[in-house]
Amino acid sequence: MVNHAWLAAAEKSSAIDKFRGSRAGTGFGWALTFVSVVVGWVFFRAPNLDAALTILGGMSGRNGIAIPAGRAFALEPVQGLVSALGIVFSNESGSNLVESCLWIMVLLAIAFWAPNTQQLMRAYAPALNIPGTPSLELGDAWRHALSRVRWVASPGWAITTGVLAFLGTISIVRVSEFLYWQF
Secondary structure (H helix, E strand, C coil): CHHHHHHHHHHHCHHHHHHHCCHHHHHHHHHHHHHHHHHHHHHHHCCCHHHHHHHHHHHCCCCCEEEEHHHHHHHHHHHHHHHHCCEEEECCCHHHHHHHHHHHHHHHHHHHHCCCHHHHCHHHCCCCCCCCCCCCCCCHHHHHHHHHCCCCCCHHHHHHHHHHHHHHHHCCCCCCCCHHHHC
């Protein structure tokens, strides 16, 4: 829905259409898509509307924002703004915050820049009814790097797939409820 609304807005406004074609517009489109998917997942997974709204409120900071007290020195120049935003300082370790931020950065880098399954399998025309191989709309450096990363039936890919399957299987430590039960 967000994609169609974005395209409809671009059709009606030449300024939005021009922005859409720019580098900043591409970044905005990625961010809009990412946020839309994350918000959609909340409604998909929450048991009811009240729970979904509570989760979204927490994600947006409605329940407050706490920063480890050890990081307070970095925000001293903007102490008034920090107080106005309702940010408080807790006595928790800052290492958890740093570790979480590092994980988020690594996982976002993988999500945005690692090749997806369509790119890995491009030599096998993975999309239905599409002749040839999909073209990549990336810069020359990325196109060259991605040309080296592709799926080929080989012992390396078999071992990689097996290790990932094994790790995924042993990481399941509890019984989980069937996700689609509420539909």
